Structure formats: structure tokens, C-alpha cells
Amino acid sequence: MIVLVLGGTRSGKSGVAEAIAGTLEPRVTYVATAVVDPNDPDHAARVAAHQAQRSPGWSTAECERPADLPRLLRETDDPVVVDSLGTWVMLHPEMEVDAGELLAALSDRTAPTVIVSEEVGLAVHPVSELGRRFVDVLGVLNQQVAAVADRVLLVVAGRVLELPPADGK
Numbered sequence: 001m002i003v004l005v006l007g008g009t010r011s012g013k014s015g016v017a018e019a020i021a022g023t024l025e026p027r028v029t030y031v032a033t034a035v036v037d038p039n040d041p042d043h044a045a046r047v048a049a050h051q052a053q054r055s056p057g058w059s060t061a062e063c064e065r066p067a068d069l070p071r072l073l074r075e076t077d078d079p080v081v082v083d084s085l086g087t088w089v090m091l092h093p094e095m096e097v098d099a100g101e102l103l104a105a106l107s108d109r110t111a112p113t114v115i116v117s118e119e120v121g122l123a124v125h126p127v128s129e130l131g132r133r134f135v136d137v138l139g140v141l142n143q144q145v146a147a148v149a150d151r152v153l154l155v156v157a158g159r160v161l162e163l164p165p166a167d168g169k
Helices: 013-022 041-053 068-075 085-091 099-108 129-148
Strands: 002-007 029-032 059-062 080-083 113-118 151-156 159-163
Touching: 002 013, 002 129, 013 041, 013 080, 013 113, 013 151, 029 068, 059 068, 068 080, 068 099, 085 113, 085 129, 099 129, 113 129
Parallel strands: 002 113, 002 151, 029 059, 029 080, 080 113
Antiparallel strands: 151 159
């Protein structure tokens, strides 16, 4: 089972993903894709708040390089929460993502996987080239992951909408 949980900043998407994972098994691996910048106390505080929300029985694996995510997905048999694809995209030089490797790792898993990602299509059009590239890359990646997901949820203001499959079934 693959569940993609999409939402904007502070929408509640991580909490929804963690609640889903909490129903799966006592052992869950939380894959964190954010690399904490020691010179950014606000980001460090946000990461610490996320860490405090996690169930104490869960293990955490951190992605420091782009290849870490597909590898970690293949190496663990536990249910997994990946938080988030947006920060994973930012790990890539020039944001050149190998979606095929990620999609293969997701498809090969037998344990449940809950993936958090930022829904960037509802935001203001970025004024910078870097911002536009991020939106383009993550928007396409979200579509690709949604295509292999069993469920796609959109979280807005803490409320969850289940999106129908693309094929209308």
C-alpha cells in the first residue's frame, strides 16, 4: 500500500501521515529528508517539533543524499513514512530528480509506505527561476508518485480529502 499525502505549508499533512502510519504496526521507520542547517534556528526548531510528534517506538532514518531515499525504501521491511518529497527534491544538484529510481523502490515494497509531499500547484507563481524550477520538478514528481499510489489524500486546513483515482475507478 502506497499513500501519498499532499498539502501546503502548515496544512497538517505530516500529522495525517503519522496518524495513518500509527494504525499500521508498532514498528515504523520515519524517513526524514530535511537536512538541518545549523545556521537556521527556525528550521532546526521546525525539525525538532516534527521529531517530538513521532511515536517513541518509531525509528528515524535521515536522507543526506538523493540516493538515500530509494536505498532506505529498499532496505527496510517496516512500514515507512517519508517526509517529504519537497525537501528530497532540494537535495538534488540542480533539482535533477531520478524519479524512475524512486518509483521502482516504491513499487517493489511490500510494506505500507506513506509519503508526504508539498502541493505546490495552489501557490502563487514563483517570481524566481529557482522557485519555478522547484514547482515544476515537484509538481511532476507528485503526479508520478500519485500514479503508483493506492490512495492520494489532499490536506487543507487540517481537513482530508481523498482524491479519486486518475482512471476514474
